[in-house]
Amino acid sequence: xxxxxxxxxxxxxxxxxxxxxxxxxxxxxxxxxxxxxxxxxxxxxxxxxxxxxxxxxxxxxxxxxxxxxxxxxxxxxxxxxxxxxxxxxxxxxxxxxxxxxxxxxxxxxxxxxxxxxxxxxxxxxxxxxxxxxxxxxxxxxxxxxxxxxxxxxxxxxxxxxxxxxxxxxxxxxxxxxxxxxxxxxxxxxxxxxxxxxxxxxxxxxxxxxxxxxxxxxxxxxxxxxxxxxxxxxxxxxxxxxxxxxxxxxxxxxxxxxxxxxxxxxxxxxxxxxxxxxxxxxxxxxxxxxxxxxxxxxxxxxxxxxxxxxxxxxxxxxxxxxxxxxxxxxxxxxxxxxxxxxxxxxxxxxxxxxxxxxxxxxxxxxxx
Numbered sequence: 549x550x551x552x553x554x555x556x557x558x559x560x561x562x563x564x565x566x567x568x569x570x571x572x573x574x575x576x577x578x579x580x581x582x583x584x585x586x587x588x589x590x591x592x593x594x595x596x597x598x599x600x601x602x603x604x605x606x607x608x609x610x611x612x613x614x615x616x617x618x619x620x621x622x623x624x625x626x627x628x629x630x631x632x633x634x635x636x637x638x639x640x641x642x643x644x645x646x647x648x649x650x651x652x653x654x655x656x657x658x659x660x661x662x663x664x665x666x667x668x669x670x671x672x673x674x675x676x677x678x679x680x681x682x683x684x685x686x687x688x689x690x691x692x693x694x695x696x697x698x699x700x701x702x703x704x705x706x707x708x709x710x711x712x713x714x715x716x717x718x719x720x721x722x723x724x725x726x727x728x729x730x731x732x733x734x735x736x737x738x739x740x741x742x743x744x745x746x747x748x749x750x751x752x753x754x755x756x757x758x759x760x761x762x763x764x765x766x767x768x769x770x771x772x773x774x775x776x777x778x779x780x781x782x783x784x785x786x787x788x789x790x791x792x793x794x795x796x797x798x799x800x801x802x803x804x805x806x807x808x809x810x811x812x813x814x815x816x817x818x819x820x821x822x823x824x825x826x827x828x829x830x831x832x833x834x835x836x837x838x839x840x841x842x843x844x845x846x847x848x849x850x851x852x853x854x855x856x857x858x859x860x861x862x863x864x865x866x867x868x869x870x871x872x873x874x875x876x877x878x879x880x881x882x883x884x885x886x887x888x889x890x891x892x893x894x895x896x897x898x899x900x901x902x903x904x905x906x907x908x909x910x911x912x913x914x915x
Contacts, residue, residue, distance in 0.1 A: 551578040553804055554631035554689070556614060556622075556678055557638030558583025560790045561694050561716070563592055564797025565635060565804075570600040570607050572801050577607045580629050582614040583638075589613065614638075616674060623681045626689075633690040633804055635715075636678045640670035640905060644790065654884075655911035662880035663861025664696075666873060669892060669901040671696035672703050676897065679709035690807050690834055694800065697819035698742045698826065699857055699864065699871075703894060705822025706865045713817040713836050715803050716796035717742045718826025721759065722816040723795050724778040729763050737762045737841045738816055739849045741825035741856025745782065758852045759826075762841040806831035814839055824864040825853020862891065869894040884911065 553569070555562050558581055569579055579596070583589040593609035600607040612629075615621040616638070626634075646656050646664075659666060675693050682691050690712045693700055697714020704711040722738050729736050740759025761768045761775065768774055786792045799815075806813035812832040820829050820836045827849060828839040840849060857864050861877040872891040873881065882889035885907050892900040 550630045551580040551610070552632045552808060553577065553579045553635060554626070554629050554633070555579065555581045555635045555637060556674075557636065558585070558589045558592060559637060559642065560644070560793040561637045561796050561800065562635075564793045565637075565800040566592060566596040566609060566797075567599060568797040568801035569804070570596045570605060570609070571603065572798070573600075573605055573607045573805060575606070577805075579607065579609045580612055580631065581609065582612045582625055584613065584616070586611065586613050616677075622677060623684070626681055626685060630685075631689045633692065633808055634678065634682055635692045635694065635800060635804060636675055637694045638674050639695040640673060640901065641667040641908075653912045654914035655908050658880055658884060658911060662877040663874065665699065665857070665861030666877055666881060667904070668696060668699050668862050668871065669897055669904050672700045673897060673901045675700050675704065676707065676709065679704050679707075679711060683710055692800070692803055692807070693819065694796070697817075698824055698853070699862060701819025701822045702824045702864050703871070706867075706869060706894065711819065711822055712807060712834075713803065713821070713829070713831075714819040715800040715817060717818040718745070718759075719799040719816045719818075720792065720795050721745045721778065721782055722828075723799070724781045725761065725763075725775065727781075728775075728778055734764055735762075735814075737765075737828035737839065739825070739827055739840070739844060739852060741853045741860065742818070743856040743860035745779070747859075758856055760844060760852065762843070765841050767841070767843055803831060807834055807836075809833075823850055823853070824857050825850075827853075865894060 581589050581593055589611040593611040596609040646659050675695050679691055682688055688710055691710050693711055693714050701711050701714055718738055718740055725736050738759055738761050744758040761771050802815060810833050812830050814830055817829050818826040820827055830837045830839045854864050858874050861874050863872045865871045870893050878889045888903055
């Protein structure tokens with residue numbers, strides 16, 4: 549049994565990616581979805597098959613399960629399905645437990661006070677397992693990681709684990725920007741970390757250095773003011789919860805189809821080849837190449853995204869393997885778990901992740 553795309557996880561991004569692939573794939577495609585609950589994955593793939601069939605698309609979806617507690621299960625499933633590309637969407641911390649009209653808890657307040665980056669260990673653990681399993685395969689499939697790619701992909705790169713890129717994040721803003729400056733009449737390129745988009749979405753932050761935006765190779769000054777409708781649109785849609793993942797699903801399908809195809813595709817991705825933050829890129833033939841506009845070097849783009857990462861709560865992993873939390877995050881975490889406040893070394897990822905899971909379990913019981 550073989551497939552073109554294997555999706556690990558069956559949450560909102562997996563759902564919208566399946567729907568997007570069913571509608572967008574121009575050529576025959578085989579997609580396997582591995583989730584924790586078989587009945588749900590079976591319904592998701594059945595729906596996706598029906599959508600593809602309605603439009604005459606030759607996309608076939610199959611369902612399977614993955615047991616994250618069994619260290620051999622993932623490797624066995626990858627060997628069984630032998631995918632050309634893996635889209636990893638599963639983590640130990642769902643963003644939907646922290647956003648919207650969910651119950652107020654001490655855990656939710658801690659994440660909002662410290663920054664989403666303190667959940668990084670819970671985002672990275674399963675991604676490192678998937679990447680390690682992918683590396684053992686011959687040939688190795690392409691890996692696209694959706695879980696906090698702005699931070700997690702540099703961790704994979706530090707560990708010498710394969711990762712092509714992520715999806716969403718910078719691509720979400722780029723989508724709203726392209727709606728304002730549509731292709732092919734215009735070309736749009738954006739450099740920025742997830743932090744840059746969501747901070748501006750919340751309120752004005754004139755001191756921010758990013759994101760940096762170019763339209764037709766001309767950099768836009770004062771993006772907060774001149775591109776305010778784009779930020780407002782993203783903020784409004786994002787406030788409606790999982791609706792924003794319809795755009796992430798389209799981005800994910802675009803990335804997968806481009807990587808598996810031979811026609812170059814200009815788009816935006818976070819974490820290309822393990823870099824921090826988001827960039828314009830060219831995808832095709834399994835390759836991801838930066839497509840920076842005039843006026844910014846690769847070094848400058850990486851530096852901008854590194855700063856955005858720290859501002860959102862955690863520095864990019866350093867050469868020694870350490871990820872430090874920002875001063876704001878340290879202060880917030882120290883009030884609940886002083887031993888977790890400084891950050892973590894990659895060698896301790898498993899144990900630190902377990903400690904954060906236990907901290908979350910304790911704090912979600914506190915209103």
